[in-house]
Amino acid sequence: MKITKEIIQRIEGEATLELEWEKEQVSFAKIKFFNYRGIEEILKKRPLLDALALTPKVCGICSHSHAIASVLAIEECFKSAGESLHVNQKAKDIREIALNAEKIQNHIKWYFFTILPELKRVSDPTYKGNAFKEKQWFQAQRAIMDSLKMGAHFTGQWPHGSFVMAGGVTCDPLRSDLISAHGCLDAVIAFCEEHFYGMSLEEFLSFDSALQVMSVPSALSFGIDEMLKHGFDRLGRSFDRFLALGESFMYEGSLKASKTTVLGADVKYVHESLDHTFFADKNSGYTYSKSAMYKKSFCEVGPLSRLMVAKEPLMRDFHRRFKDAALTRVVARAVECAHLLWRTKALLQSIDLKEASLIPPKKEIHGLSGEGVGVIEAPRGSLIHHVVVHQGIIESYDIITPTVWNLGNGDKQNPSTAQKALIGLNSFTKADFVLKSFDVCSVCTTQ
Amino acid sequence: MPHKSSIIWLQGLTCNGNSHSFLNYAYMPSFAASFDMLYHPLWCGAEDFMSLLRSDETFDFLILEGALSHDERLIQRFNLPFYEILDTLAARAKYIICAGSCASFGGVFRLRDPEKITGALFSGKEKGGYWLERNNVINISGCPVHPRWLVETLLALHNGEKVLLDEFLRPKEVFSYLAHHGCLRNEYFEWKVDSKQLGQKEGCLFYDHGCLGPMSHANCNKILWNDVSSKTRAGSPCLGCTEFDFPRLALYETQKNMSLPQTPFGISKRAYYTLAGVAKSFKIERLEKKLIDEDN
Ligand code: SF4
Numbered sequence: 248m249k250i251t252k253e254i255i256q257r258i259e260g261e262a263t264l265e266l267e268w269e270k271e272q273v274s275f276a277k278i279k280f281f282n283y284r285g286i287e288e289i290l291k292k293r294p295l296l297d298a299l300a301l302t303p304k305v306c307g308i309c310s311h312s313h314a315i316a317s318v319l320a321i322e323e324c325f326k327s328a329g330e331s332l333h334v335n336q337k338a339k340d341i342r343e344i345a346l347n348a349e350k351i352q353n354h355i356k357w358y359f360f361t362i363l364p365e366l367k368r369v370s371d372p373t374y375k376g377n378a379f380k381e382k383q384w385f386q387a388q389r390a391i392m393d394s395l396k397m398g399a400h401f402t403g404q405w406p407h408g409s410f411v412m413a414g415g416v417t418c419d420p421l422r423s424d425l426i427s428a429h430g431c432l433d434a435v436i437a438f439c440e441e442h443f444y445g446m447s448l449e450e451f452l453s454f455d456s457a458l459q460v461m462s463v464p465s466a467l468s469f470g471i472d473e474m475l476k477h478g479f480d481r482l483g484r485s486f487d488r489f490l491a492l493g494e495s496f497m498y499e500g501s502l503k504a505s506k507t508t509v510l511g512a513d514v515k516y517v518h519e520s521l522d523h524t525f526f527a528d529k530n531s532g533y534t535y536s537k538s539a540m541y542k543k544s545f546c547e548v549g550p551l552s553r554l555m556v557a558k559e560p561l562m563r564d565f566h567r568r569f570k571d572a573a574l575t576r577v578v579a580r581a582v583e584c585a586h587l588l589w590r591t592k593a594l595l596q597s598i599d600l601k602e603a604s605l606i607p608p609k610k611e612i613h614g615l616s617g618e619g620v621g622v623i624e625a626p627r628g629s630l631i632h633h634v635v636v637h638q639g640i641i642e643s644y645d646i647i648t649p650t651v652w653n654l655g656n657g658d659k660q661n662p663s664t665a666q667k668a669l670i671g672l673n674s675f676t677k678a679d680f681v682l683k684s685f686d687v688c689s690v691c692t693t694q
Numbered sequence: 695m696p697h698k699s700s701i702i703w704l705q706g707l708t709c710n711g712n713s714h715s716f717l718n719y720a721y722m723p724s725f726a727a728s729f730d731m732l733y734h735p736l737w738c739g740a741e742d743f744m745s746l747l748r749s750d751e752t753f754d755f756l757i758l759e760g761a762l763s764h765d766e767r768l769i770q771r772f773n774l775p776f777y778e779i780l781d782t783l784a785a786r787a788k789y790i791i792c793a794g795s796c797a798s799f800g801g802v803f804r805l806r807d808p809e810k811i812t813g814a815l816f817s818g819k820e821k822g823g824y825w826l827e828r829n830n831v832i833n834i835s836g837c838p839v840h841p842r843w844l845v846e847t848l849l850a851l852h853n854g855e856k857v858l859l860d861e862f863l864r865p866k867e868v869f870s871y872l873a874h875h876g877c878l879r880n881e882y883f884e885w886k887v888d889s890k891q892l893g894q895k896e897g898c899l900f901y902d903h904g905c906l907g908p909m910s911h912a913n914c915n916k917i918l919w920n921d922v923s924s925k926t927r928a929g930s931p932c933l934g935c936t937e938f939d940f941p942r943l944a945l946y947e948t949q950k951n952m953s954l955p956q957t958p959f960g961i962s963k964r965a966y967y968t969l970a971g972v973a974k975s976f977k978i979e980r981l982e983k984k985l986i987d988e989d990n
């Protein structure tokens with residue numbers, strides 16, 4: 248048996264992919280992350296609210312997601328101690344706008360800065376990448392900036408804004424902020440219409456057939472053509488098992504889907520595994536990444552999962568044709584981005600600024616004891632924060648990030664989602680792209 | 695062709711926030727006209743990293759993001775101990791720029807193991823971090839670094855200008871200001887009107903909500919974040935993320951001594967409390983009311 252070790256570059260951070268080969272095909276893969284920061288340990292013995300400021304440092308590309316998961320966990324601590332906080336619709340809307348801004352920038356960044364250059368590299372190994380060189384790179388960068396500027400009207404800054412607080416949000420925006428944010432969002436929509444989709448957002452969102460999307464010249468159809476050319480419509484398939492634990496405007500409750508059957512899900516069936524990590528065994532472990540499972544099985548999380556449980560028609564059509572192949576996974580981000588732009592526009596129009604931004608808890612936080620779980624849908628999938636607090640001080644803080652669902656390490660009998668997707672591939676180039684189709688984030692994996 | 699300066703960007707123990715913050719720079723084409731990014735871990739494909747590492751050519755800027763460590767069990771890159779890569783590249787760089795508080799002082803991640811995890815030249819406030827000494831390091835602290843702090847420093851150096859540094863090796867143009875300067879709540883601060891609760895435009899966050907704006911060196915409220923706002927403008931206290939002791943314990947609480955808050959930077963305690971007492975004795979009706987009064 249041949250074993251190769253390759254560095255995966257141009258992802259969030261860095262990973263090593265150790266591939267086992269049999270008869271020129273990948274028979275098993277180990278995904279290794281080799282750096283560790285330990286936010287969970289750092290939070291121990293700190294006052295509870297410090298989590299709001301420090302958990303965003305888990306990941307520079309989804310810092311708002313962590314802040315929001317953290318505040319939900321803290322609000323549950325109040326609930327477990329007997330005080331149910333009321334969070335106004337205004338505050339909920341602002342949290343959602345902030346989260347959407349983060350998802351939109353993530354999807355655009357990933358598609359234009361990772362997927363397109365990677366596809367060009369698959370066609371031509373001498374291709375040097377597009378960063379700081381091509382016109383479209385600068386246009387995408389501007390759209391990313393505008394998306395975050397839109398959100399910053401409410402969050403103060405991105406990354407690492409701290410705009411949430413138990414009981415609501417800290418900002419108290421004016422109508423002028425809404426108008427300015429709206430202007431930013433329209434600029435992002437204009438970019439996506441012209442470059443990403445090649446048509447108006449409304450038209451794109453009205454589609455329910457893959458063929459409609461593929462026939463219009465755009466960055467998206469270019470990517471789809473390239474993926475078809477290299478067989479990514481069949482490669483990179485995993486278990487066809489999806490999980491979305493956090494809320495969304497597109498579906499209700501926590502859901503899971505196996506192929507196309509959608510059922511309810513509950514966060515209580517989530518479990519973390521330390522197998523193969525340095526935490527379990529300093530010597531035989533090989534990664535800092537934990538794994539997450541639902542009722543002992545690995546599930547895929549992220550935009551594709553969210554759209555599958557929401558029964559989104561266009562995605563369902565892609566899935567009908569290509570199953571959970573790399574292509575479907577990539578397209579899901581583009582499709583979700585369109586929905587998020589539309590939804591955020593509606594939120595900016597309907598938000599009621601007259602409501603109070605925050606209704607503070609009555610209970611003194613210094614005396615608070617209890618525990619809480621906060622679950623949200625971050626750009627890459629379900630994110631869980633679990634905190635135990637005693638007399639206002641954090642006793643333990645556990646974070647399960649989206650990438651530990653997709654990129655965990657199982658074994659040959661029970662491989663993780665990404666491991667399964669890699670088995671059977673016949674080149675490193677393909678393995679590299681299939682792995683990247685999960686939007687790998689090594690920083691959030693090894694918090 | 696005008697001369698371009700070359701950059702190699704390296705990540706230690708980081709959240710990648712400084713890289714993503716950098717992408718918020720509003721005039722990227724202008725930046726790209728003066729710089730060549732030879733390598734950036736997240737986006738660049740221009741040069742193969744291993745050939746860069748093995749070459750013996752010098753380059754202009756080594757940008758460091760993230761806390762540093764000599765411990766190879768904590769961090770490796772390219773299957774090599776991180777220190778090997780860092781030492782090799784540092785020897786060939788004209789300037790070493792620490793982007794963010796982690797690379798400057800150790801930041802959040804230093805807290806887990808201050809013996810092993812440090813900034814480049816400082817470990818917290820103490821001199822002596824990853825290196826004991828080096829004369830070509832500039833610290834641009836912040837969690838994360840503001841894109842303008844980074845780009846403007848690089849451009850000044852690229853143009854051959856001298857960048858004045860403070861005692862923590864931070865560019866004075868940025869770090870002579872306090873986060874407090876330009877905060878929209880300044881008038882409330884002057885007249886000691888505290889914010890009754892978070893989530894409102896009115897009131898200062900210094901007295902009860904832990905705002906460190908008056909003791910944090912940074913021009914955030916002058917140049918703003920994402921061009922439009924800042925933590926304090928969004929109603930959240932300054933966390934002091936540009937200082938060597940970031941993050942302090944209890945970030946949302948005002949540290950008090952006999953129920954009096956800390957004094958702002960550079961003012962004697964006694965003078966401050968006397969003045970504060972006088973200011974507080976005025977009741978300024980306008981500042982007690984909502985900023986936008988609906989009844990009027
Ligand atoms: S909120 Fe903070 S920065 Fe603003 S005036 Fe008060 S102390 Fe200064």
Ligand code: SF4
Nearest residue numbers: 912914932933934935
């Ligand atoms: S406002 Fe304070 S916390 Fe925010 S970046 Fe500036 S110094 Fe850091």
